[in-house]
Amino acid sequence: MTRLSCPDCRLRFGKAATATLTTCPECGQDLESVGSAEPTLGLRLFAPADSPPALPIAVAAAVPIRPELA
Numbered sequence: 896m897t898r899l900s901c902p903d904c905r906l907r908f909g910k911a912a913t914a915t916l917t918t919c920p921e922c923g924q925d926l927e928s929v930g931s932a933e934p935t936l937g938l939r940l941f942a943p944a945d946s947p948p949a950l951p952i953a954v955a956a957a958v959p960i961r962p963e964l965a
């Protein structure tokens with residue numbers, strides 16, 4: 896598994912970020928590809944600033960009963 900890291904920022908990138916990123920979002924340099932987890936030990940896992948969208952919440956709704964359909 897290919898892992899990406901930015902040694903200058905001491906960041907490592909998870910699988911999802913690896914699929915979309917080619918440059919470091921912090922410094923803009925090309926990411927370094929490493930073959931094993933060892934070189935990335937101690938590096939901070941990159942967390943995107945955008946939080947994932949909130950999960951849908953069930954909403955109760957009052958619906959008028961239509962006697963003609965019952």
Ligand SMILES: [Zn+2]
Pocket residue numbers: 901903904905906919920921922923924
């Ligand atoms: Zn960087």
